[in-house]
Amino acid sequence: MNETKVYINVDLQPDFFPGGALGAPGADKIIPKVNKINEKARQEGGEIIFTYEAHPHNMGAHFEKYGRHCLEGTPKAEIDPRIKVSEDHLFVKGTEHYQDYLTSINAKDLDGRTLAEYLLSLGDNVHAIVYGLLLDYCAGDTAVDIAKRGIRTSLIRDLTPALNLKPGDDQRAIDRLVAAGVKVI
Numbered sequence: 001m002n003e004t005k006v007y008i009n010v011d012l013q014p015d016f017f018p019g020g021a022l023g024a025p026g027a028d029k030i031i032p033k034v035n036k037i038n039e040k041a042r043q044e045g046g047e048i049i050f051t052y053e054a055h056p057h058n059m060g061a062h063f064e065k066y067g068r069h070c071l072e073g074t075p076k077a078e079i080d081p082r083i084k085v086s087e088d089h090l091f092v093k094g095t096e097h098y099q100d101y102l103t104s105i106n107a108k109d110l111d112g113r114t115l116a117e118y119l120l121s122l123g124d125n126v127h128a129i130v131y132g133l134l135l136d137y138c139a140g141d142t143a144v145d146i147a148k149r150g151i152r153t154s155l156i157r158d159l160t161p162a163l164n165l166k167p168g169d170d171q172r173a174i175d176r177l178v179a180a181g182v183k184v185i
Ligand SMILES: [Zn+2]
Pocket: 053, 055, 062, 066, 069, 070, 094
């Protein structure tokens, strides 16, 4: 049986690129590479998913921890315009003030399905290929949570920059990914 490849672009939003509220240095280098892998995947009939955050102004604990970012109703709550989005599958998260988490596993699409529900609905032979922003936050957490659902999961390191607020956060994130069964490629 052929593998169903699902390409999961995590939180490619202006606030996580340089110049943004939680911008990772050099993260914009991934933009052409991400566009390229997505375009190739579309041509091959693979499925492209984008997750993104859209936070209300009264975000509470999440903003106390991370500062204000991805505010709903602003371009910061959308996918960065340098990233090409076609007729892809979008999942949004963090839309309620009590949702203090980083993972995209419970992000919802227009039909109200979570990312986890959707991936599990695709059958037994799914391969989730995760990349985006950031290794030591949302992208890493998302890959860990997908793998925990028993889904074959890879993370493309070259397309997943780290913020590294504390030195070594990148390596700790990779250790967590590997421990969860994610293949870091
Ligand atoms: Zn957030």
